[in-house]
Amino acid sequence: MRRPLLAGNWKMHTTVLDAYLLVAEIGKCSAGLKDRDVLLAPPYIALHAVSSVLHDSDIIVASQNVCWEENGAFTGEISPTMVKAVGGTAAIIGHSERRQIFHEDDEMINKRLRGALKFGLMPILCIGETLEEREGENTFAILEGQLRKGLAGASSEDMGRTVIAYEPVWAIGTGKTATKEQAQEVHAFIRKLLAEIFEKDIADSVRILYGGSVKPDNVDELMAQPDIDGALVGGAALDAESFCRIINFT
Numbered sequence: 001m002r003r004p005l006l007a008g009n010w011k012m013h014t015t016v017l018d019a020y021l022l023v024a025e026i027g028k029c030s031a032g033l034k035d036r037d038v039l040l041a042p043p044y045i046a047l048h049a050v051s052s053v054l055h056d057s058d059i060i061v062a063s064q065n066v067c068w069e070e071n072g073a074f075t076g077e078i079s080p081t082m083v084k085a086v087g088g089t090a091a092i093i094g095h096s097e098r099r100q101i102f103h104e105d106d107e108m109i110n111k112r113l114r115g116a117l118k119f120g121l122m123p124i125l126c127i128g129e130t131l132e133e134r135e136g137e138n139t140f141a142i143l144e145g146q147l148r149k150g151l152a153g154a155s156s157e158d159m160g161r162t163v164i165a166y167e168p169v170w171a172i173g174t175g176k177t178a179t180k181e182q183a184q185e186v187h188a189f190i191r192k193l194l195a196e197i198f199e200k201d202i203a204d205s206v207r208i209l210y211g212g213s214v215k216p217d218n219v220d221e222l223m224a225q226p227d228i229d230g231a232l233v234g235g236a237a238l239d240a241e242s243f244c245r246i247i248n249f250t
């Protein structure tokens with residue numbers, strides 16, 4: 001049985017003060033949810049503030065990216081040990097904005113994933129096709145490449161704490177969600193691929209999140225799909241009421 005995971009990615013939003021206010025609201029509406037995990041990924045500068053508010057809560061705190069080294073001359077980066085030192089236990093890796101705007105390639109994303117694993121963080125590896133790739137009927141080939149290259153070198157044991165997020169680029173921040181059928185089709189494909197790369201038991205236990213315009217009014221039908229184990233939420237995670245509705249999906 002896979003435990004649902006509802007993740008909020010705040011992207012480059014919230015000052016530290018905004019983050020304090022938002023996490024306080026989310027903390028209230030997630031208290032008492034025993035059958036699911038909730039995760040928040042604030043901007044780096046607010047990681048400490050958010051985890052200090054959550055010190056006696058089960059909400060998972062994640063960074064939005066992470067370097068593969070523990071320290072060194074990597075201007076602008078944050079290391080896994082720095083994330084852990086402020087109470088973070090997870091990291092989003094390979095988000096399409098990192099791939100598209102900052103030109104991170106599969107090789108770099110794989111280094112980040114292995115770095116996160118090495119230092120004990122739970123990586124959330126994001127994969128997803130662009131509209132052009134979907135229209136050209138290349139969706140499955142693109143996803144297979146991103147998944148295989150992103151997970152290169154990860155062991156079966158590593159997969160015990162690795163999460164995959166399917167985020168079609170054309171659905172991110174556009175208000176255009178994949179239909180539940182489109183999302184389920186891709187999630188089932190990813191799970192089949194995981195069974196090929198690792199083994200069936202591993203594939204059956206890995207959580208696969210859907211991301212791309214998840215909102216209060218579509219979360220229930222997405223979560224009802226057999227291979228959708230959670231959501232990675234952007235825009236709707238910045239509004240406490242919307243995110244609270246999402247994490248309380250039925």
Ligand code: PGA
Nearest residue numbers: 172173212213233234235
């Ligand atoms: P969105 O973002 O919910 O605003 O579409 C999702 C994401 O980028 O993770």
